[in-house]
Amino acid sequence: MLDGEKQLIEQAIRGEASAFGLLYDRYQPQIYRFIYLKVSHREEAEDLTHQVFLKSWQTISGYEFQGFPFSSWLYRIARNQVIDYYRVKKNNLNLEEISESKIDDSSIGIIAILDDNSDVKKIKEAIKQLSPGHQDVIILRFIEELSLKETASALKKTEIAVKLLQHRAIKNIKKILNDNE
Amino acid sequence: MNKNLLENLKELRQIQPGSDYSARSRFLILAEPTTTRNLPVFKIAQIFYRPAFAIGLISIFFLMALGGIYQIIKPSQNDLVVRANEINGSIQVKLNEIKYLIEHNDINAENILDIQTLLEKTTNELKEASTLSQKNKDLGKSLEKIKSAQEILLQINALLK
Numbered sequence: 208m209l210d211g212e213k214q215l216i217e218q219a220i221r222g223e224a225s226a227f228g229l230l231y232d233r234y235q236p237q238i239y240r241f242i243y244l245k246v247s248h249r250e251e252a253e254d255l256t257h258q259v260f261l262k263s264w265q266t267i268s269g270y271e272f273q274g275f276p277f278s279s280w281l282y283r284i285a286r287n288q289v290i291d292y293y294r295v296k297k298n299n300l301n302l303e304e305i306s307e308s309k310i311d312d313s314s315i316g317i318i319a320i321l322d323d324n325s326d327v328k329k330i331k332e333a334i335k336q337l338s339p340g341h342q343d344v345i346i347l348r349f350i351e352e353l354s355l356k357e358t359a360s361a362l363k364k365t366e367i368a369v370k371l372l373q374h375r376a377i378k379n380i381k382k383i384l385n386d387n388e
Numbered sequence: 389m390n391k392n393l394l395e396n397l398k399e400l401r402q403i404q405p406g407s408d409y410s411a412r413s414r415f416l417i418l419a420e421p422t423t424t425r426n427l428p429v430f431k432i433a434q435i436f437y438r439p440a441f442a443i444g445l446i447s448i449f450f451l452m453a454l455g456g457i458y459q460i461i462k463p464s465q466n467d468l469v470v471r472a473n474e475i476n477g478s479i480q481v482k483l484n485e486i487k488y489l490i491e492h493n494d495i496n497a498e499n500i501l502d503i504q505t506l507l508e509k510t511t512n513e514l515k516e517a518s519t520l521s522q523k524n525k526d527l528g529k530s531l532e533k534i535k536s537a538q539e540i541l542l543q544i545n546a547l548l549k
Contacts, residue, residue: 224418231414239405253405257413264422266500326392327399349397381393 216277219267227264234278235260238285241346245289247335255292259285275360278353282361286343293339333383341376348373475534482541489548499547506544513537 212233218226238259243252262284270280334342340362347358348369355366362369517533520526 219422222422224422227422228414228418231417235410235414236404240401240403243403244400253409253413256405257417260413261417261420264417264420267422269500326396330393330396331400345397349394350400352398377393384393 212277213272216267216270216272219264220270222268227267230277231260234281237278237351238281240350241282241285242289244331244334244346244350245339245342246292251292255285255288259288262288273360276357279357279360282347283363286362289339329384329387330380333380333387336383337376337379340372341379344369344372344376345380475531475538479534479538479541482538482545486541486544486548489545503544503547506540506547510537510540510544513540 212230215226215229219230235256239252239256242255242259243249246252246255259281263281270277334345337345343362344358347353347361348355353361355369359366359369362372364372513533513536517530517537520530520533
C-alpha cells in the first residue's frame with residue numbers, strides 16, 4: 208500500500224470526497240489503461256472507467272483493508288465491468304466483429320503515437336486476441352508491473368495460479384505475434 | 389524476443405486517458421453521494437432509499453400482500469394457475485429468506501449494487517407478468533416472466549450468502 212493511502216481510504220470511507228478524488232487521480236490512469244486494452248475503444252474505455260470509479264465511490268463504505276493495494280479492489284470492479292460490457296454486447300456482435308469494427312485507431316494523443324511504433328502496435332493487436340484471463344495477467348504483470356501477490360489479489364486467484372496463467376499468456380502472445388508476422 | 393516483448397509491453401504504460409475527460413469524470417463522480425460506513429441494517433436502509441429500489445421493493449411486497457399475481461387469473465387457465473401459484477409460493481419463501489439475509493448479514497460492498505440491479509429486474513419481470521396476466525393476453529409468457537423472476541431471486545440469494 209502506498210504512503211498515506213490507508214489514511215486516504217479511511218477518509219473516503221467516511222465520505223470525504225476530496226480524499227476519494229486523490230485516490231481517483233492516483234489510480235484512474237492505470238484502470239483506464241486496463242480497460243482500454245481490453246475493449247480497444249477509447250470512448251467505451253472512458254465510459255467504463257467512469258462507471259468503475261462511480262461504483263467504487265458509491266460502495267467504498269464496504270471496503271475492507273486486507274493488506275493489498277487499493278488498486279486490487281479497483282481492478283476487480285473493472286474486470287466485472289468489462290465482463291458485463293461484453294455480456295451486453297454479445298447479443299449484437301461477436302468479439303471478432305468488435306475487434307475489427309470498433310478498434311479505435313483514430314484515437315488522438317499518445318495512442319496514436321504508440322501506434323507509430325509498429326512493434327508496440329503489433330503487441331496491442333496481439334493482446335486483443337488473447338483470452339480475457341490472459342489479457343488480465345499480461346496487463347497487470349507486464350504493463351503495470353504488479354507483484355504476483357497483487358495480481359493474485361486483483362484476479363482473485365492464488366499466486367501459483369497466476370504463475371501458470373502468466374506462463375501460458377506469454378506463450379500465447381508470442382504465438383499470436385509469430386502467426387501475425 | 390522475450391526482452392523486446394517485455395520492453396514493448398512496458399511501452400503501453402504510456403496510454404493515458406484524456407485530461408478533459410478525466411476532469412469531467414472526476415467532477416461528476418465526486419458530485420454523487422456516497423454511503424458511509426454504518427451498521428448493516430442502516431446500509432440496507434440506504435439502498436432502500438434509492439427511488440428505483442424502493443419502488444421495486446414496494447411492488448414486490450404489494451404483490452406478496454395480494455397473495456400472488458395468479459389470484460386474479462381466470463379459472464379456465466387451471467394448469468397454468470396451479471404452476472404459477474407453485475412458483476409464486478416459492479418466490480414468497482425466497483423473498484422472506486432474502487429479507488432475513490439482508491437484515492442479518494454484512495453485505496459485501498461489491499454486491500450491493502448488483503443486488504439492487506437484480507431486485508429492480510425482479511420487479512420488472514413481476515410487473516410484466518402481472519400486466520400479461522391481468523389482460524389475459526398471454527399466460528404462458530406471464531409464467532415465463534415469473535420463472536425468470538424466481539431465477540433472479542436465486543441469484544440475489546446466492547450473492548447474500
